[in-house]
């Protein structure tokens with residue numbers, strides 16, 4: 001599939017048109033952002049790793065009944081995806097309470113409750129991605145109740161599937177941010193952003209070491225080496 005004109009030049013990804021109006025090529029950059037883009041850095045090779053990890057995790061969801069935009073990798077840092085109309089709502093699945101939410105709720109970072117949680121955030125940089133509920137999302141015209149219900153159910157199933165998969169690789173899935181969109185070919189609701197250490201918290205089950213973007217947020221170093229560990233362990237599972 002030939003890469004055509006640039007449709008969108010984002011901070012961490014570029015999106016290109018293809019011969020097919022319902023398919024795009026997404027190119028993963030080496031740039032990393034945190035804290036609503038206030039903190040920014042470039043890590044050589046990061047985009048290759050997030051592309052490959054995302055391809056494995058999105059592919060796994062596709063094969064297990066949760067539809068995503070991912071079709072196939074088409075290069076070291078590119079993948080062919082279904083084109084979508086984005087829904088600007090972040091759906092966050094949480095097994096543990098970590099990061100900013102731990103501070104908000106006054107619990108220790110990594111607190112493990114007896115239930116898994118799903119949060120919604122309005123994906124809006126100017127407002128700093130505020131927490132919202134379903135009623136707010138409907139009021140803002142971002143999605144309807146039925147779509148939001150489906151997004152939350154998908155996030156719960158995807159969370160369980162990926163938690164179990166990563167456990168086989170000795171990695172605990174602590175939390176995960178998902179985004180959804182409506183496929184341009186048939187309108188169906190599908191997961192439509194990467195799933196990688198840039199969008200999840202992933203901890204080494206034995207050592208508790210963070211293998212995700214928190215290494216960058218918290219200035220812990222070895223960002224690329226940690227992402228490489230995640231990829232190596234997933235590849236060792238020989239899923240295909």
Ligand code: 5GP
Nearest residue numbers: 092098099100101175176177198199200201
């Ligand atoms: P928190 O709510 O603790 O900030 O984030 C929960 C999880 O979602 C973390 O794994 C975090 O990396 C991810 N996440 C939340 N918001 C964003 C975002 O705007 N961009 C990215 N890449 N990940 C996010």
